Amino acid sequence: MLRALALLHAKIASCRACTEAGFFVAPSLIVVNQPAARPRMMLVGQAPAAASRSRGKPFSGQAGRALFHWLAQAGFSEDAFRARCYFTAITKCYPGPARGQGDRVPTARERALCRPFLERELALIRPKLILTVGRLATAHFLGDDIPLTEAIGRSFERDGRIILPLPHPSGVSRWTNDPRNRERLAQALSLLQRYREQYALA
Numbered sequence: 572m573l574r575a576l577a578l579l580h581a582k583i584a585s586c587r588a589c590t591e592a593g594f595f596v597a598p599s600l601i602v603v604n605q606p607a608a609r610p611r612m613m614l615v616g617q618a619p620a621a622a623s624r625s626r627g628k629p630f631s632g633q634a635g636r637a638l639f640h641w642l643a644q645a646g647f648s649e650d651a652f653r654a655r656c657y658f659t660a661i662t663k664c665y666p667g668p669a670r671g672q673g674d675r676v677p678t679a680r681e682r683a684l685c686r687p688f689l690e691r692e693l694a695l696i697r698p699k700l701i702l703t704v705g706r707l708a709t710a711h712f713l714g715d716d717i718p719l720t721e722a723i724g725r726s727f728e729r730d731g732r733i734i735l736p737l738p739h740p741s742g743v744s745r746w747t748n749d750p751r752n753r754e755r756l757a758q759a760l761s762l763l764q765r766y767r768e769q770y771a772l773a
C-alpha cells in the first residue's frame with residue numbers, strides 16, 4: 572500500500588491538469604502526507620492554504636491552530652493526530668489567492684480533474700473514519716442535499732466508512748457565535764472521541 576501511495580504522490584506532484592485547463596495553481600505544493608503505516612483515519616480538506624504552501628505542511632497556519640484545538644477536545648494531541656491520520660484535500664494544489672481576502676475556492680472543473688486522485692487514495696488507504704473539513708469536502712461524500720451546518724454533530728455511514736463532518740476552521744468564529752452551532756461542534760467532537768476509543772484511532 573505504501574509503495575502504491577508513493578507512486579500516486581509522484582503522479583500528483585507531476586500533474587499539471589489544472590494549469591493546462593487554464594487555471595492558476597501552484598503544482599509544487601500538494602497536501603497529501605506520507606504515513607508510516609496504513610492510517611485508519613483520513614482528513615479531507617478543501618485545498619491547500621497559503622500558510623500550508625509556505626510551511627509545506629497541511630493545517631499549519633491559523634486554521635490549523637483552531638483545528639488542533641478542537642481535536643484536543645476529542646483527545647488527540649497534534650503529534651499523535653498527524654502521525655495517525657492521512658491528510659488530503661479535494662484538490663491537491665494550492666489554487667492561489669482569492670480576489671478579496673484568503674485563498675481561492677477550487678472551481679467545479681478543478682475538483683472534477685482532481686477527483687480520480689482522491690478516489691485512488693480512498694481505495695489504497697481504506698480509512699474507517701473520514702473527517703470532512705468544510706463544505707466542499709463534506710458535499711463530496713454526502714452530496715449537496717445536506718447543508719454543512721445540519722451535517723455537523725452527526726456521523727454518516729457511506730460505503731462502510733464513517734463520515735464525520737467538521738466546519739472549516741478558517742473564518743469559523745462568526746459561525747460559532749451562535750450557541751446552536753457551538754453545540755453542533757461539541758457534538759461532533761464528542762462523536763470523534765467515541766470513535767477514537769472504539770476504533771483505537773490514537
Ligand code: SF4
Pocket residue numbers: 583584586587588589590596598662663664681684685688
Ligand atoms: S489540483 Fe489536482 S488535478 Fe489540478 S493540477 Fe493539482 S493534482 Fe492535478
